[in-house]
Amino acid sequence: MGRSPVHAASASRLGDAHPRQEGPTDLRLVPPALAAWATAALMLGATVEWAIGVAVAGLVVGGALLMAGRNGDDGSESAGRNGDDGSESAGRNGDDGSESAGRDGDDGSESAGRDGDDGSESAGRDGGDGSESAGRDGAGGSGRNRTDGSGRARWAPWSGVSVAAVLLCAAAAAASAGLHGADLRRGPVPELARQYARVTADVELTADPRLTRPRVKGDHVAPTAVLLKGEVRRLEKPDGSVAGVRTPVLVIVDAKAKPGGGGRYRSGGDERPRAPGAGAEQGAWLSLLPSTRVRVAAQIVPAMVGGDRIAAVLRVRSGGPPEVVAAASGAQRFAGRLRSGLREATDGLDADARALLPGFVVGDTSRVPVELDEAFKATDLTHLLAVSGANFTILLALFIGPPGLAQRAERRGLAPRLGIPLRTTALVGGVMTLGFVIVCRPDPSVLRAAACGSIALLAIATGRRRSLIPALATAVLVLVLYDPWLARSYGFLLSVLATGALLTLAPRWSAALQRRRVPPRLAEALAAAAAAQAVCAPVVAVLSARVSLVAVPCNLLAEFAVAPATVLGFATMATAPVAMPVAKALAWCASWPAGWIADIARTGAAMPGGGVDWPGNWTGALLLALVTVVVVLGGRRIVSRPRICAVCLVVFLLVVVQPPPLTRVITGWPPPDWRFAMCNVGQGDATVLAAGDGTGVVVDAGPDPLLADRCLNALGITRIPLVVLTHFHADHVAGLPGVLRGRSVGAIETTGFEEPVDQAEFVRRQAAARRIPVTRAVAGEERRTGGLAWRVLWPPPDTGLAPGTGPLPTTGPVPEGANDASVTMLVRSGGMTMLMLGDLEPPAQQALLRSPAAAELGAVDVMKVAHHGSAYQDPDLLRAVAPKLALISVGADNPYGHPAPSTVAALRAGGATVLRTDEDGAIAVACGARGLLVARN
Template identity: 40%
Template sequence: MTDLRMLPAALAVWVAAWALTGPGERWSGLAAGLVAVVLVAAGLGIVFLGGPGRDGLPVSRSRRAMTAWPAGHGRRTWLVLPDGHPQPGRDARTAGPARTARPARPAAATVLVAHIALAAACVLGVTASAHVQLTGRAPLAGLAEQRVTATLVGAVVSQPEPFAFAPGAGQHRWVLAARTVDARGVESAVRAHVQVLSDAVPRYGATVTVSGGLRPADPGAAETARLNADSTAEIRAPPSVLRVLDTHRTALLDVTDPLSPQARGLVPGAAIGDTTRLPDDLSEELRRTGLSHITAVSGGHFAVVVAVLTLLCSVARLPRPVRVLVIALASFAFVLLVRPEPAVLRAAVMAAFALTGVALGRPSQAVPALAASVVGLLVIDPWLARSFGFALSAAATAGLVLLAAPLAARLAPWTGEALAFALAVPLAAQAACGPVLVLLDPSVSTVSVLANLLAGPSLVPATVLGLVATVLAPWLPAVAGLVAWAASGATWWIAAVAHRCAALPGATVPWLGGPAGALLLAALTGLALWAVLRRGPRRGWPESWRATARSGLRQVVRETLRGTPPDVLREPRSGGSRSARAPRPLTRARFLLLLAAASAAALVVALAAPRLAARSGMPEDWQVAACDVGQGDALALRTGPASAVVVDVGPDGPAADRCLDQLGIARVDLLVLSHFHADHVGGLRPVLAGREVAAALVSPVPEPAANAAATETALTAAGVPVRIAGTGDRGAAGSLTWRVVQAGAGTGANDSSVVLAARVGGLDVLLLGDLEDAGQAALVPLTGRFDVVKVAPHGSAVQSRALAERVRPAVALVSSGRDNEYGHPTDEALDLYTGVGAAVVRTDECGTVALVVRGEEVSLAGC
């Protein structure tokens, strides 16, 4: 039986941690007191409802006789007297009829109170922990609200990673566990995490001092504040263990550098979770096909590592204590090697429970181990309740533990045991993780089960060979290079599966986003699981069907290839006449025709269904649309029923592609790339792959150079004619006319943005790109009144009052990401455009929006 007794406590702790790290953080002290009262009351309830009886054995408060048991089996002998009280130790011959008995099970009320007591104790732990940690964060949080300049000292507790949207090139983002803060001449002790953006790349585990301007973090974030570093200095090196492991990480990157692009990214990703060199297109394909877990080290990687070590220890015939010690030390080193991310911590703690059970000779059960791991980690760090990585890891583990075996049992009669288990694992993980994934990306992958089924066998060799190469790389780089090359064979198959499955029509289906979408998907998944699991396994296909299908299929294929009708479907050769109800003979031509018709119908459905589903909710007569692509720009100006002029394509990822699908755009008459920052050109490849692009107009200033070169390469590979924009350029597409008001007028990428004016559907539209002070000032004498303005840049505080008063739009579109790193849009920008009479429309609040012109009225759709 599956032991679910810890699940209510784990769920209660998760809810409490989520509330206390968000809206309820001010009430953590009061909450701790209330939970303590509940815990005391529950303890008293247990004592009065079902406390221990005589001799320390629990008995019911009822005076009924106890349940009889057969004699023997080493149980204590009880005598049940006529009044119903058991008396131990009296002789049966003097006390009347006797029988052996066991105490009755505790009453349901006692069990309920015990569960409440356990949950209350766990919630009290997480509440007290949150209260203590919030108290330690308070001084730094106050300084961040005041946006002061400060100097912090602490340890680097996350692996520095390149930050794509940093204002400067080559900047990295990492987390500092701050221990002291010096601001306004006062030094204070703190215990808080700070997200740092810096040019320097500190070593993981080093103690550093960093100076810069503090900014408040997003509500509910694990970090207390954000800091854009002006200077960073290492004052103490990392511990020797971390330095050794860093050497292995760096050496693995060195030995995989000569390999193919997919291997340079996937071999380190599958071995140690390093995705810094993973190609963007491959990363997107892994995400679309549900294979991202291959580069996110968690339970699967731990299972591989522990299984291999257990096998080696068994071959070496090591005694049990030595095996446990070896596996524990190796697991600890593996955690440090891949960095203790939330999913890694969950897997490590569960592995610790399993090793403890092995050491004691009592193997632990998976569900209690998972629940205890969740409780323990949330008590240590309540902010893990808001981590998507932690949520996905816990959900996937719960799905595999609770659903894989029942699903395999239902599938086995139809598919065979091996294939049933192979299908049940990705099905269980998809069912458990689907509602969480919808919160990250409002879409559902329809190919994840197929992709995991095909790619799953390659994960073990990719991980094992990658780790062997990691161990050997510092000492035997030549041998490590050969091992990494062998691992690249496994990763090649994974990349091929991801590429092919992602290219299938309807690989992802749009879904309702946010909590409502997650709840809807969870309800539908639960309903489907209930329908499948409510009955026991069936007998499967009748054997007569299987035999007929096998023989019939063989004969159809054989005869079709020979060019003659199959015997089983052929008209009688002689004697008698064919019955009036007999089916017509299936000739080869008719067979191929039916196959082609079925394939065409399936293709039409697969291609049309996702696009029709995506377009639901967006009016057919929209004229101007601002796509929700996060922190970036992507706008569309309608030129025909399925065509548009598109200005910018947002950051890396499929967001702009999905938006154009939602708008029904199959052809881009003109693609305008205002400048080459990643938040404007990052989504180019999916847009090019999803539709025909007739021509492109790009900024005359190729900065940043790497982005400009990548953009040129992508456009050339897609066969798109490219033209450098110049002030005064003009053209038309359908009923739309456009002209370049300004291009390359300033210095730097932002001030060199292509400023486009267009007239579409009776609206005059001005798109400002990311112009800053100089660019906006230069634009003032070149413009007049416009109906719609795209505010630059993303609603930052850098705004020209003279330009806003000159343009005086009726609608101001602000394209920015929800909870973005920069605080866009700022109050200054919103107040400025509201003050000149504009209705401000924000994609971070509304999502994708469109302006619709009907008669003399302009209306807004999507908000």
């Protein structure tokens, strides 16, 4: 057979520019992998007897089918044998899904079953005329896939061997899952946990310690604790006996820093001394490395959530640093120095880059603030902060070259430029994979990322895209058998779905877009983002009960910055131990793409129409999958019509951005000439006072930065001359980053009572980071901006003494708590008056009535009811102000019973119309010819 003209002109048998033709996609390993996955998920909670029974049944039946398939009536062997003549094909597939006798030889050429002189593949490959050669399935029909003439795979009829493979893999998964599940139920640890016993245990850490995320609970931020995953190796029971065990547990260390002095109630510019040694105890626990063994005295309790990989929880009431009984291994100490060098090199960067770069490189999210973490979740960019196979693939591609070019003369990458042979390059890639696992910690998520990254390594080494599906199936099968708990992991499910989408849907969608004249690079990026989002969205909806409409554009925009941020981040980590100045320079370069990604996340999360609520269950997931299929099928027709595409794009942008002028026309929100607006921020307070076009004074920021930011965006607020924080409770100040983001802010005014201390420090840090001055509000202060004017009624001037340490001032008592120190304002705008009481409680409300400011407290038009409408209200104050409209900012289904029925009844009895954000949503008030006009959103 003669050679083609292209190959004849080349000195290479395969041709310099054209790799060998690929066969059809091999899907035979997919059913066994899925069977193992499902069996492992079910058997983890089953008894040992059930697991053994399933394993034995699968082994017996599968073995019988396998023997029957090998001794069929026609005398030929299936699954990789030749046809009717019974001879073996040179290129049959091995048991592991890879090619055996037909694999590449040492000299780079293929052995028996390699490409023929004419460029076509022989013995088990497509012939020159496009038909299958003698190596295809025999008449008996094996479980392998055949082609339909177009090179695409189609399923062949199932044979006994195919069913046997599924049953044998299921049996192996049942045995592995049964053993892992039994580990959690046997031994003394589960029994002692049911008794809530106090024990002394030696725990070997299996992952990096981490802090719990601070969460706003009512008026405070829940204290953080240190979480450590590990295995109990030695257990001293309450009776003094000692047992050697190996049981996985979660250790929760309540290592709290003492505040070191209370806040002071004062005015002026005095600063409170910072608490000495704050966080030192937590830092000692957080510095521990995986493989370190520590001894803890703890109370052992059952795990709160069943079905996890831990047998119990050890609650440690820490009174000091950890007691280390065995240091970490040498490899982990080296990896720890690399990670520490990365953190040190990023210390001088801005807050976003300092937080994100360690996350991009090694999955260290300890510096990521809550509001940025929530923004990444809202835009489905969280995968960038986890140890990801995609990020590791970027490094492999940088070193070896992009997939599909590994066997071409023009293949790119550092390895071919350095003259490294292909096989040596693949070996170095394997070493990089091992190093990746060690540096990023060998926990399940890292192993999953390494396996997914190795799939890309296979493509790079072979130049075959279609070999990736069996590689993915192999990775799933091996990982599930090695660690059955991955079968119940949402992270594992999302990784497999995303990888499968990138291997199957993305290439087809990219080709379809290119046929419609979309530029190749843009088509590939858009297809990859859309494919991953389409298959992962139903699972994400189950986890978050929300569907992001901005996920695809945000991922598309972030994709261009991920590669430089990741590569420069790894370079920073590699150079930090030997040349810190160079590492800091690289980190500074990496801060630009990292900052770009942070801006994308925050911008997408702040979009008023950035997401829609969705049922957070599997019924909702199926519904979303159906909607996705409809959108994809409809999109195929729309893409070929540019005008319709343009219209759809404009409509999408309007839905997501919701520009205030258009929103006002369609929804009536915000109403024209609105004066006061109460945002719906859940269980907290956030009110906006209109001060001109795009300008507003913000009183309190609520508990959630995203909700505060969205409310201000919907109101069209871009300039804030003053932010007033009535007091430092978390439900009034935790949303401050969302208020400050992207807006011009003149100053922040607060109460002088700086408690809670940690939240007062939080406000001060936020202001200092943006160079915003912080002032103190005192009674008698008057201000005006535009048509807006207000007077501060409370708190009164103070004596400069801490609460309860001296005589009371003449104007009122020293507040006993933060609520009674709330800044209270009487606001006038457009002929209306509004009384804003913060969270004042009856003692301060009574003192306010006795103060000189009481002379101004006549009837008001609008009142912001104190303390979310709690039952603690002074009836004399309610009668004195007699509001026409009472607004209550409260969260739905809050555990405090706010608003109290007695308070609502008292307000209505006084003639007030009562509106509440949990039922009415955001509320805006305007003044019309017939009185107050109210709009709800």
